[in-house]
Each structure stands twice: as C-alpha cells, then as structure tokens.
Amino acid sequence: MGRPSVREEIVQAAVGQFHRHGFNGSSVDDITRSAGVPKGSFYNHFKGKEQLALEVLDRYAAAQPTALLLQKDLPPLKRLKKYFTVLGEGFIAAGCHQGCMLGNFSSELADHSAAIRKDLGARFAGWVEALAGVIREGQRSGEISTNQKPELLAGFLLSAWEGTLLRARAGNDPAILKDFLTVAFNQLLT
Amino acid sequence: MGRPSVREEIVQAAVGQFHRHGFNGSSVDDITRSAGVPKGSFYNHFKGKEQLALEVLDRYAAAQPTALLLQKDLPPLKRLKKYFTVLGEGFIAAGCHQGCMLGNFSSELADHSAAIRKDLGARFAGWVEALAGVIREGQRSGEISTNQKPELLAGFLLSAWEGTLLRARAGNDPAILKDFLTVAFNQLLT
Numbered sequence: 001m002g003r004p005s006v007r008e009e010i011v012q013a014a015v016g017q018f019h020r021h022g023f024n025g026s027s028v029d030d031i032t033r034s035a036g037v038p039k040g041s042f043y044n045h046f047k048g049k050e051q052l053a054l055e056v057l058d059r060y061a062a063a064q065p066t067a068l069l070l071q072k073d074l075p076p077l078k079r080l081k082k083y084f085t086v087l088g089e090g091f092i093a094a095g096c097h098q099g100c101m102l103g104n105f106s107s108e109l110a111d112h113s114a115a116i117r118k119d120l121g122a123r124f125a126g127w128v129e130a131l132a133g134v135i136r137e138g139q140r141s142g143e144i145s146t147n148q149k150p151e152l153l154a155g156f157l158l159s160a161w162e163g164t165l166l167r168a169r170a171g172n173d174p175a176i177l178k179d180f181l182t183v184a185f186n187q188l189l190t
Numbered sequence: 191m192g193r194p195s196v197r198e199e200i201v202q203a204a205v206g207q208f209h210r211h212g213f214n215g216s217s218v219d220d221i222t223r224s225a226g227v228p229k230g231s232f233y234n235h236f237k238g239k240e241q242l243a244l245e246v247l248d249r250y251a252a253a254q255p256t257a258l259l260l261q262k263d264l265p266p267l268k269r270l271k272k273y274f275t276v277l278g279e280g281f282i283a284a285g286c287h288q289g290c291m292l293g294n295f296s297s298e299l300a301d302h303s304a305a306i307r308k309d310l311g312a313r314f315a316g317w318v319e320a321l322a323g324v325i326r327e328g329q330r331s332g333e334i335s336t337n338q339k340p341e342l343l344a345g346f347l348l349s350a351w352e353g354t355l356l357r358a359r360a361g362n363d364p365a366i367l368k369d370f371l372t373v374a375f376n377q378l379l380t
Contacts, residue, residue: 022298024214097301103356107297108212110359111287120360148377155357155366156373162356163349166293169300170310176345183346187338188378 007045009035060101076138088177099165197235199225250291266328278367289355318344
C-alpha cells in the first residue's frame with residue numbers, strides 16, 4: 001500500500017488526462033507523470049487503468065452541477081435551462097473540447113469493459129431520472145403541456161445533449177449549443 | 191508504392207478495426223494483421239493512421255443508407271422513420287456495439303487532429319442538411335406543423351440519434367432506440 005496522498009494525486013491527474021486524451025490515449029506513464037509521482041507507485045494503488053477509470057467517473061460525476069436540478073425556487077423549465085446553460089459554459093470554457101466524460105467513455109469503453117459499461121449505464125439512468133423529475137414537475141404545474149412520459153422526454157433530451165457536444169466538438173462551433181437550447185425549450189418541452 | 195490490392199485490404203480492415211476498437215485502440219500492427227498483409231507494407235501506402243482514418247470515414251459514409259432520405263415515394267415522416275429504423279437495425283445486429291463512427295471519432299479525435307475534426311464537421315453538416323431537406327418537405331406538405339427552422343430540428347434530431355447510440359451502448363439496451371423513435375415522431379417532429 002502506498003501513501004494515500006499519492007493515490008489521490010493519481011486520481012486527480014487521471015480525471016484531467018482521461019478527459020483530455022481519452023482512456024486509450026492516456027498511458028499509466030502519462031498519468032503518473034502528470035501526477036508527479038513515480039510510475040512504479042501506480043500499481044501499489046490500482047489493479048490497472050480500468051479500476052482507476054471507475055474512480056475517475058465517481059470524481060467526475062461528483063463535480064457536476066446536478067444540485068441545480070433540485071433548486072426548487074426556480075420553475076422547472078427555467079431550472080432545466082439554467083442547468084444546460086451552466087453545462088454548456090463549462091464546455092465552451094474548455095474551448096469546445098473534452099465534452100462529457102460519460103459520453104466519451106461510452107463511446108470508447110462500453111463495448112470493451114463490462115464493469116465500466118455497467119457503471120455508465122447506471123449513471124445515465126440516474127441522470128435521466130433526475131431530469132425526468134424536473135419535467136414531471138413542469139407537467140404537473142402546466143408549464144409543459146405534452147403528456148409524453150417524462151422518462152422518455154428526459155432520455156431524449158439527454159441524448160440530444162450528448163450528441164450536441166459531439167457535433168459542437170466536430171464543428172468547433174458553440175452555436176450548436178444555442179441551437180440545442182432553442183429546440184429543447186421551444187419545441188421538445190412544450 | 192505498394193500493390194493497390196494491399197492498400198484496399200488495409201482500408202477495409204481498418205473500417206472494422208476502428209469501428210470495433212476505436213482509433214487509439216487499433217495499432218498499425220492490429221490493422222495489418224487483420225488485413226493479412228505485412229506490417230511493413232502499411233507505410234508504403236499511408237503516411238500514418240490519421241491519413242488512413244480519413245479514408246476510413248469516406249468508406250464508412252459511403253456504406254450508409256443515406257439514399258433512403260431521397261426516396262420520394264415515401265411521405266417525409268415515414269421516410270425519416272424508415273431511415274432511423276434501418277440505422278437502428280444495423281446497430282442492434284452488431285449487438286448494441288460500435289455505434290456511429292462519426293460520433294466515435296468526434297469523441298476520440300476531434301480535439302487532437304485538425305484534419306479529422308474538419309472532415310467530421312463537414313460530414314455532420316451534410317447529414318444535417320440531408321435530414322433538414324426531408325423535414326422541410328414535411329413542413330411544406332403540412333405533415334409537420336412546427337415552424338421551427340428545419341436545420342435546427344434536423345440538428346437536434348441528429349444529436350439525439352448520436353446520444354441515443356451512446357446511451358444504448360452504455361445501457362446495453364435496444365429499447366432506448368425505440369424511445370428515440372417515439373419522442374422524435376410523437377413530439378419533436380409534430
């Protein structure tokens with residue numbers, strides 16, 4: 001067992017490395033160098049990159065602005081719009097790079113690691129549930145008039161968000177995020 | 191210069207390798223072994239994996255059922271629904287694996303290769319335009335009553351499709367594709 005601080009430095013460095021370069025694009029060497037710890041210390045703390053990736057996902061998810069979805073002083077649609085606006089600001093601040101780590105890992109790893117796939121599946125399901133809760137509130141209050149199931153609307157909205165990030169990275173164009181908000185709030189959730 | 195048939199064998203093998211394992215997950219060695227050609231022959235034909243990836247994108251795009259979008263004997267909404275149903279059948283036949291190579295490369299490579307990013311951006315723009323053409327027809331014929339811009343609706347629809355594939359891979363759940371069709375055709379395009 002190595003020092004806990006080394007472990008923490010590795011996890012924190014890996015959040016950045018995996019987000020910038022992907023899982024296969026980040027070697028153990030890259031991660032330990034970025035953490036400023038000896039390469040040999042890695043295997044004192046982790047069985048391998050897969051175990052590290054699961055911790056990185058935990059760390060990444062904990063840093064998301066999910067609490068905004070529960071901010072009940074804002075009406076449901078305003079709250080959802082604020083939430084996606086904040087997510088978008090983070091993406092634009094990163095130069096329209098990096099995108100969502102859940103989406104990135106789904107693309108790169110879901111077919112190759114059962115443990116990571118299950119973790120991602122559960123995280124997406126929880127995310128859909130959180131969004132569906134706000135949509136359900138909006139339907140009850142009459143802000144949203146469609147009677148489509150909130151879980152289906154939330155899933156579609158989340159899919160559109162993930163795809164928006166992919167297209168905005170490919171197009172290097174933050175306007176694609178504005179278009180997402182326009183259609184989400186003037187057509188989908190009406 | 192090597193034999194043209196070797197070049198072709200490398201491109202064909204790379205379509206499969208990149209789709210199954212991603213760009214960083216496929217080495218030149220993996221690709222030439224899968225093609226059944228000597229590793230050394232690779233650099234007689236390609237400057238590197240980036241040049242190969244651009245050709246693979248061409249090959250991948252050419253194999254897509256884009257012609258369905260121009261099948262004018264079908265009314266616009268039926269045509270769009272058939273198109274996404276056919277895309278989904280291909281994904282399910284692959285065991286809910288692999289997803290869309292444009293999305294995968296956007297996630298893995300858009301931040302790291304300007305040439306590939308530009309290629310992906312142009313392909314997504316063309317795809318949006320093709321979808322927007324069908325949506326515009328539907329608005330003119332009255333099948334689609336929303337007056338949102340067809341390009342915005344098409345972009346959102348395509349984003350939702352890309353995100354649907356990510357979530358279906360993470361959830362290992364083809365039902366997410368059915369949910370996409372439900373919301374796309376009962377709520378977004380109404």
